[in-house]
Amino acid sequence: MSDLVDLLREGLPEAAVVVDPDVTAAYRQDMAGFCESGAPAVLVFPDTVEQVRHVLRSATALRVPVVPQGARTGLSGGANAVDGCILLSLVRMNRILEIDPVNRIAVVEPGVVNAELSRAAGAHGLTYPPDPSSWESCTIGGNIGTASGGLCCVKYGTTSEYVLGLDVVLADGELLRTGRRTAKGVAGYDLTRLLVGSEGTLGVVVGATLALRPTPPPQLALAAEFPSTEAACAAVCAVMEAGYTPSLMELMDTVSVRAVNALAQMGLPDSTAALLLIAFDTLDPVADLAAAGEICTAHGATEVVPAADSAESELLLQARRLSLTAMDRLGTTMVDDVAVPRSALAAMISGVAEIAERFDLTIGVVAHAGDGNTHPVVVFDADDPDETARARESFDAIMALGLDLGGTITGEHGVGLLKRDWLARELGPVGLELQRRVKAAFDPLGLLNPGKVL
Amino acid sequence: MSDLVDLLREGLPEAAVVVDPDVTAAYRQDMAGFCESGAPAVLVFPDTVEQVRHVLRSATALRVPVVPQGARTGLSGGANAVDGCILLSLVRMNRILEIDPVNRIAVVEPGVVNAELSRAAGAHGLTYPPDPSSWESCTIGGNIGTASGGLCCVKYGTTSEYVLGLDVVLADGELLRTGRRTAKGVAGYDLTRLLVGSEGTLGVVVGATLALRPTPPPQLALAAEFPSTEAACAAVCAVMEAGYTPSLMELMDTVSVRAVNALAQMGLPDSTAALLLIAFDTLDPVADLAAAGEICTAHGATEVVPAADSAESELLLQARRLSLTAMDRLGTTMVDDVAVPRSALAAMISGVAEIAERFDLTIGVVAHAGDGNTHPVVVFDADDPDETARARESFDAIMALGLDLGGTITGEHGVGLLKRDWLARELGPVGLELQRRVKAAFDPLGLLNPGKVL
CATH class of the missing domain: 3.30.465.10 (Uridine Diphospho-n-acetylenolpyruvylglucosamine Reductase; domain 3)
Structure with missing residues (x-):
């Protein structure tokens, strides 16, 4: 380890090479749950390309793994340390x-x-x-x-x-x-x-x-309350099939609506089974919202509230923006990220509700509904080993459901550590083998973020 | 060769395996000039995935190169046969x-x-x-x-x-x-x-x-005549900098304008140094065209003709659509495909004019101006070896100019055979080596379209 630090210091400023274990430990992981992290050998903060090259040359010379990091806001453990690694933080290269x-x-x-x-x-x-x-x-x-x-x-x-x-x-x-x-x-x-x-x-x-x-025109939003997630999802499909392209189309299920209500008193009825938020940043958002609102009503929306201006729109979107914070109040949360074809969104969300019941857990769903990208949020008591185990199992069940519905195990959060075991199920043996060959073409010694993705 | 044909016929219908040299010769090349082609061993027309798999398994078993083909409208020789290859036409898989x-x-x-x-x-x-x-x-x-x-x-x-x-x-x-x-x-x-x-x-x-x-609304176009390509290119940059995104922004230089005039009498003045075509498919194309037209006038356009409807728009765009056909009337043509940053478009087009003068050739330029993607069309007498040699040299000079201006040797036609020698100049040794490793990861025996791209 000392050889490594000495070598790194040959090409990096003194302050850019950190070995204090209290500091390095603070950089061990990103924001994912259920992911272990190892003990890094050293944490470096290069601020030039040349310094990064020195770090990688040093890593290759001594065969030390390197874990690159940004702000560590990731949700799949992709930035988590492995034992003995160089944590390579890029945050000082911020120009x-x-x-x-x-x-x-x-x-x-x-x-x-x-x-x-x-x-x-x-x-x-x-x-x-x-x-x-x-x-x-x-x-x-x-x-x-x-x-x-x-x-x-x-x-x-x-x-x-x-x-x-x-x-x-x-x-x-x-x-x-x-x-x-x-x-x-x-x-x-x-x-x-x-x-x-x-x-x-x-x-x-x-x-x-x-x-x-x-920059597009400011977006104008509406909120529509539905008596079922099926009805809300049918409205999502109908809006897209009618040829509209909203700038935002988000869905919250009843669990997430109630969590937000408990946190912020946004005046949403607790009876709301699904809240759909739709926004347009077109030249005539009022007309587009009116058309989308009519489609929502035709699909059973009990209330449709269009915003009058962009300030009101932001208020409507607050419910969505607060949803993860609100669910964090209910317990430890684990955010999943399964995307399915838009037409399978209703089946995905009702399937998650069944999984919640089967595992006796609270699972709220927020979704980038227009993309079919769901974020089921599993809530559990991390001090209860049995509930934690069920949470982990439910997480797997959610991914299996997504694959069964023609979807993907990750729409936008990445594979990281969290979903590595699942990648093979999505890619199949031919795809996995080819991905491994591509990895080897770039990183023959396997030093770059080992154990992530593949 | 007979082994190969026998093996292919084990998994393909009789009529899908063609060895008649008169027929196979007709499939030897795409539409690129300056590109050699070899003599294929056999031409196959599979119509199922399983048949394609049989073709590739046969090729691997006997170590025979495979050249996939579509309609052979390519302009870089990417579909040209190599000696002894299987020409693999996918045109019957057309569902x-x-x-x-x-x-x-x-x-x-x-x-x-x-x-x-x-x-x-x-x-x-x-x-x-x-x-x-x-x-x-x-x-x-x-x-x-x-x-x-x-x-x-x-x-x-x-x-x-x-x-x-x-x-x-x-x-x-x-x-x-x-x-x-x-x-x-x-x-x-x-x-x-x-x-x-x-x-x-x-x-x-x-x-x-x-x-x-x-499907967007029908596009509405304008044509603007400029006294110089510099002025037209400045208008292109100004339209984009003002935040407009046309659905089409095409430029023709004086050589291509005159060629089209000679072919079709479109009423364009031969004095036009550059013709700019701009279209919008927005909700209010009349307003957007008016704004773009004003920008053209402010940059020296001598005439701006907005179409009244989409039929008139199509008439205006005819000049652009006819330009390659029109230049084909002037001699053998060779279409280049160099893209530069939009801000370097004027320098690219004036540089091509200098190259035409230096090599004593006619070179017309049409460009997807909004993308900075130029198609210099080199016109030459293929029966004149000296002029043909100069045409080839001018082609290289055009690519060198594109790279000097921060551009790429190919914006959309591909590398194929035509630009293979130039790829290393664009990618550099590190990039080229990595591309070769990626190729080897997919095709370790080097059987797929050998000699193309890399």
């Missing part, structure tokens, strides 16, 4: 190097916080759409690692759609540049998109060229 | 298996023609945006192979944005399924997007799940 309004691109370091980029782009009339819930703290490097989504994806897609090019330090310290600054380009294999979502297992992102978009 | 309006997806076989999918989607109020110029004949499999673009990309992106999942037969005949039917998903590495644009060198696409979009 926005360029915002170019003509070409609509931004060039950033990986530690830039998502919200800071959004604000900087906003000053040019531009926006960086991907908006994970943690956007005020999560980093662009972390977003790239997990191909993060958010509320806007139903209209604007995920991080994958916005990464044009990457600077990546490979396991051996070589610097790879992928992609381009141009709107289009097909020279060679699309390694950029292969790296997006690879959770730090193929290389360490040290720079990114991102696409920006013109 | 649209499913169009699902709720989930906005289509499931297709690779031989489906782009326009047929567009029409089938249209019947459900949906559209498949990627629209290469060859859309009436090119196949979805070919589009996936080259990550095809088209006129709509400035607003709607390329094929890469629309492929959710793939069924792929690997070199050894194994069937790989990548991706998903869901809107989002991050389970494992994004092999789907790695395969899009891989030009048949990593696997053979036998099925695709594609994202569809609601």
Whole structure:
């Protein structure tokens, strides 16, 4: 270990190499539950590409595993330490190097916080759409690692759609540049998109060229209360089938509605079986909301409340934004992330309710309904071993249900440690074998974030 | 060769295995110039996935190279035969298996023609945006192979944005399924997007799940004449910087304008140095066109002609659609495909004019201006060896210019055979080495479309 620290200090400032176990322990894990973490050998905070290369060269020379980290807001254990590893925090590489309004691109370091980029782009009339819930703290490097989504994806897609090019330090310290600054380009294999979502297992992102978009008009939202989740999901499908593309379409089940009511008294009737939030950022959001509201009513909504302006819209969306905090009050929570085809959303949510009953647990569901991306939140008492075991089992049952419905074990949080055992079930043996060969092509010694994803 | 044909016939219908050299010779190449092609051993037309697997298993057993083909409308030699290969035509696998309006997806076989999918989607109020110029004949499999673009990309992106999942037969005949039917998903590495644009060198696409979009309103276009390409390019940048996103923004230089005039008498003044076509498919295209027209005038446009309706718009766009045909009348043509950042478009086009002068050639430029994607069309006399040599050299000079301006050697046509020598210049040694390792991970024996891309 001392050899490693000595070697790291040859290329890093004194203060950038941290061995104090009290400090390194604080960086051991991200925000996922049910995931173990090991004891890191050292925590480093490089602030240049050259320093990152030195870290990787050192790791390769001494065969030490490297775990890259951003803000550690991840929900799958992808940033958790393994024993004896170098924790490589990119948070000090946090400069926005360029915002170019003509070409609509931004060039950033990986530690830039998502919200800071959004604000900087906003000053040019531009926006960086991907908006994970943690956007005020999560980093662009972390977003790239997990191909993060958010509320806007139903209209604007995920991080994958916005990464044009990457600077990546490979396991051996070589610097790879992928992609381009141009709107289009097909020279060679699309390694950029292969790296997006690879959770730090193929290389360490040290720079990114991102696409920006013109800022859309402010969105206007409605809230619709439904007597059943089936009715709400039918409305979701009907809105999409009618050709509308909302900028947001979120669903909360009765468990999450009641949890929010208990926390914040938002005036939602406890009898609400499902609350659907729909927003448009079109040129005529009033007309689009009216049409969507009519579709909700036709599908049984008992009340439809359209906002009069964007301030009122934000109030309506508060219920959704508070839902995870509200469920945290009920006990220890475990957030799942299963996406199914939109048409299977009702079956997914009712299946989760059955799973909750079967395992005698509280499970609330919030969903990016327009994308079919559900976040079942399992609530349990972490001091009760039996309930904890049932929570873990219910989590697996939820993933199995998602696969049975033609879905995926993870819509936007990533595989990390949490879902590693499940990846093979989704990919099958041919897919898994090929993924392993791709990993070996990038990281033949297996030093980059070992034990994650594959 | 006889062993090969015997083996192929064990798993393919008699009529699906063609050895008549007159027939196989007709399938030797795509539409690229300057690209050699070899003599195929056999041409096969499988119509099931199982038959394709048999072809690949046979190829691996006998170590015979395989060249996949769609409609052979490609412009980089990516579908050209190599000596002794199996030409694997996917055109008989041309069924649209499913169009699902709720989930906005289509499931297709690779031989489906782009326009047929567009029409089938249209019947459900949906559209498949990627629209290469060859859309009436090119196949979805070919589009996936080259990550095809088209006129709509400035607003709607390329094929890469629309492929959710793939069924792929690997070199050894194994069937790989990548991706998903869901809107989002991050389970494992994004092999789907790695395969899009891989030009048949990593696997053979036998099925695709594609994202569809609601059909937008009909687009309304304007034509603006400029006294210089610099002025037209400045207008392009100003329109984008002002936050507009046209559904089409195409530029023709004076050479292409005159060629079209000579062919079709479209009433364009021969004095036009640059013609800019801008279209919007927004809710209020008249207002957007008026604003874009004012920007054109402010940047020196001598005439701005907005269409009154979509029929008039199509008439205006005819000039652009006829441009390659018109230049074909001037001699043998060679279409290049260099994309630069939008802000470098003026420098790119004036640089091409200098190259034309230096090599004493006619080179017309049409460009997907909104994307910075230029198609310089080199016109030469193929019976004149000296002029042919100069044409080849000018082609290289154009790629070098694109790279100097921060661009890419290919925006949408692919590397194929044509630009293989140039790929290393764009990717550099680290990128090239990694691309080769990815190729080896998929195709360790090097049997899939050898000599293409890498």
